[in-house]
Amino acid sequence: MHNYLFLLIFFIPLTAAAQTYPSKSVRLVVPFAAGGSTDIVARTLAPRLTEMWGQTVVVDNRPGGSTVIGTEIVAKSPPDGHTLFITPAPFTIVPSLLKKLPYDPIKDFEPVTLINTTPLVVVVHPGVPAKNIKELAALAKAKPGALNFGSSGSGGSNHLAGELFNSMAGVKMVHIPYKGNAPALVDLLGGHVDVVFNGLTSAIPLIRGGKLRALGMTSLARAGAMPDVPTLDEQGLKGFLAVAWNGVTAPARTPRDVINKINADVSKVVKTAEMIEKLKADGSDPAGYTVEQYQKFLRDETAKWAKVITAAGVKGL
Numbered sequence: 001m002h003n004y005l006f007l008l009i010f011f012i013p014l015t016a017a018a019q020t021y022p023s024k025s026v027r028l029v030v031p032f033a034a035g036g037s038t039d040i041v042a043r044t045l046a047p048r049l050t051e052m053w054g055q056t057v058v059v060d061n062r063p064g065g066s067t068v069i070g071t072e073i074v075a076k077s078p079p080d081g082h083t084l085f086i087t088p089a090p091f092t093i094v095p096s097l098l099k100k101l102p103y104d105p106i107k108d109f110e111p112v113t114l115i116n117t118t119p120l121v122v123v124v125h126p127g128v129p130a131k132n133i134k135e136l137a138a139l140a141k142a143k144p145g146a147l148n149f150g151s152s153g154s155g156g157s158n159h160l161a162g163e164l165f166n167s168m169a170g171v172k173m174v175h176i177p178y179k180g181n182a183p184a185l186v187d188l189l190g191g192h193v194d195v196v197f198n199g200l201t202s203a204i205p206l207i208r209g210g211k212l213r214a215l216g217m218t219s220l221a222r223a224g225a226m227p228d229v230p231t232l233d234e235q236g237l238k239g240f241l242a243v244a245w246n247g248v249t250a251p252a253r254t255p256r257d258v259i260n261k262i263n264a265d266v267s268k269v270v271k272t273a274e275m276i277e278k279l280k281a282d283g284s285d286p287a288g289y290t291v292e293q294y295q296k297f298l299r300d301e302t303a304k305w306a307k308v309i310t311a312a313g314v315k316g317l
Contacts (some may be wrong), residue, residue, distance in 0.1 A: 008063060009031050017098060017110070018255070018257035018258050018260070018261045018263060018308075020134055021080075021081055021258050021261055021262075022053050022055045022081065022082055023055075023082075024055060024082060025055055025056040025057070025080065025082070026049070026053070026056070026057045026058070026081070026082050026083075026084065026183045027058055027060045027083045027084070028042045028045070028046060028058065028059050028060065028086050029058075029060050029062055029070050029073055029083060029084065029086065030042050030059055030060065030061050030062070030070065030075050030086045031062055031064075031067035031068075031069065031070025031071055031085075031086075031088065031090075032061065032063050032067070032070075032088070033061055033062060033063040033236075034061050037118065037199075037201070037244065037282065038086055038088045038246050039059065039061060039132070039190065040282065041086065041115055041116060041246045041284075041310040042059045042086040042246075042281075043059050044275065044278055044279075045057075045086075045115070045266065045269060045270075045275075046058065046059055048052075048269045048275070049266070049269060051087060051266065052265055052268075052269070053265070056196065057184065058262075059068060059086075064096055066090065066097070066098065067088065067090045067091065067094060068094065068098065068102065069102065071085065071091065071094075071103060071105075072102045072103050072104070072239065072248075073242050073250075074109070074249070074251055075102075075103035075104075075108040075109065075163070075251060076103070076251075077251050077254040078251070078252070079110075079251040079252060079255075080254065080258070081250060081254050081258040081259070081261075081262060083250075083251065084112070084248055084249070084250055085109070085248070085249040085250070086115075086248065087095070087244055087246065087247040087248065087249040088174050088244070088246055089157050089243070089244050089245050089301075090157070091105065092105075092248070092298060092299070092301035092302040093155065093157070093160065093305045094307055096302075096306040096308075096309045096310070097155050097183060097309065097314070098316055102187075103254040103299075105231065105302070106249065107202060108250060108252050109249045109250065109251065109252055110176070110249065110250045110252055110253070110254050110259055111247070111249055111294040111295040111298055112247070112248040112249055112250055112259055112262050112263050112291065112294065112295055113214075113247060113248050113262075113263045113266050113267055113289050113290070113291065113292055113294050114245060114246075114247045114287035114288070114289040114293070114294045115164040115245075115246045115247055115248060115270055115286070115287060115288075116246055116270070116279050116284040116285060116286055116287055117243040117245045117264065117284065117285055117287055118199065118200055118201070118218045118243060118244040118245065118282070118283055118284040119197060119200055119218050119219035119223050119231075119243050119244075119283075119285075120157070120161050120197045120198060120200065120217075120242055120243065121197075121198055121199075121200050121206065121207070121214050121216070121223075121243070122165075122195065122196075122197055122215045122216045122217075122218065123188065123195070123196055123198050123203050123206070123212040123214055123215070123216055123228065124136070124188075124194060124196075124212065124213050124215060125188055125189070125191045125192055125194060125211065125212065125213075126210070126211075126212070126213055126299075128147075128194050128195070129220070130215060130270070131180070131215070132215055132216065132230075132235060133169075133215050133216045133232050133236065133237065134217075134235055134236060136195070136215055137169040137170075137171055138173070140169065140171035140173050140195065141169075141170070141171055144171070144172055144237075145172055145174055147171075147173045147174070147176040147194045147196065148173055148175070148176050148193050148194050148195070149162040149174070149175060149176065149193065149194065149195040149196060149278075150176045150177075150178055150184035150185075150187055150188055150193035150195070150196045151176070151177055151181075151184055151196070151197070152177075152178060152180050152181035152184060152310070153177050153178065153179065153180070154175075154314060154315065155204060155287075155309075155314055155316075157242070157244055157314075158181065158196065158197040158198065158199075159175060159177065159292075159314075160185075160242065160305060160308055160309065160312075160314070161197035161218055161242035162175060162197050163175070163193070163308050163309075163311070163312040163314070164240065164242055164308050165197070165232070165237070165240070166312070167311055167312070168237045168240055168306060169237060170240065170310075172245045173194075176193055177298065181198070181199065181202070183244055184196055185198060185202065185206075188212065189206070189211055189212070197242065199244060199283070200223055200226065200281035200283035201282050202227060203210075203287075204225060204226065204283060207226070213272050214226065214229045214233060215229075216229065216230055216232045216234075216235055217229050217230070217231045217232070218231070218232060218240060218241065218242040218243060219231055219241065219243050219285070220233050220239075220240075220241055221285070222243055222287065223237070223283065224280045224285050225280055225283045241304075245287075246260065247287075247289075247294060247297075247298075248263075248266055250262070259291060260267065260291070264292065265278070267288035267289075267290075270288040271288050272288045285305075302313045
């Protein structure tokens with residue numbers, strides 16, 4: 001009887017927390033400046049949650065420190081669900097590049113849900129004699145070190161996607177880092193680099209215009225925006241996955257019933273026809289994971305990139 005009363009008393013505050021959540025405005029922290037893909041996702045989500053929750057949901061841009069500044073703010077915020085982190089792919093990459101972080105990426109956060117994934121597309125200059133991934137790998141094997149790939153900079157998502165390709169295909173394309181993705185793309189168009197693992201959104205018009213050739217998608221399923229382009233997984237590199245993504249993560253010790261409510265409500269928004277149309281227009285695919293699916297996703301991504309970074313000898317930021 002005493003045990004029953006103890007459990008009842010213990011769960012009452014949690015239930016009450018979910019019933020009254022949110023009790024004030026909710027802040028969505030974005031660790032980038034306004035205008036980027038993560039910011040756009042946050043600003044698409046915010047008004048829909050505002051309408052659903054009856055409380056203002058605001059986007060708070062906190063760029064800098066390779067996403068560390070915004071991430072730390074969330075880690076040290078009250079665990080009540082009123083500060084949430086719009087979590088980008090670097091969340092699982094930075095821990096392997098920066099050995100000293102002002103937060104613990106596992107202990108200081110509670111996973112909520114995955115919002116969307118955006119595949120990279122492997123694009124080559126039309127002068128490269130490869131029509132698919134198998135031909136690209138064969139070309140790279142026939143001439144070790146002769147092919148190169150450009151990226152937005154060392155340690156970035158498209159750099160690591162290239163290193164993952166090197167590892168899984170058993171080749172060694174030479175990495176050429178740029179100060180941002182735009183100059184890498186300019187040099188690809190000019191034929192100065194051979195390959196770029198590029199964000200789908202900016203590549204679509206160049207592919208459709210015949211200025212670049214698409215060889216494959218880095219997602220496990222074909223992208224809704226370009227369903228005719230097969231994945232690397234389909235083309236023999238089984239399990240190849242290198243996507244940009246955005247999720248929702250909360251500070252550690254946020255009550256589980258509050259986490260569950262946020263998960264359900266965000267997932268409901270993500271799966272609306274309006275949101276799906278918006279994401280697909282930007283080259284993304286909606287996710288809406290359960291808490292457990294998102295937790296596994298974060299764990300798998302962190303382990304994968306740690307292995308790639310170590311194997312490729314990528315230097316820390």
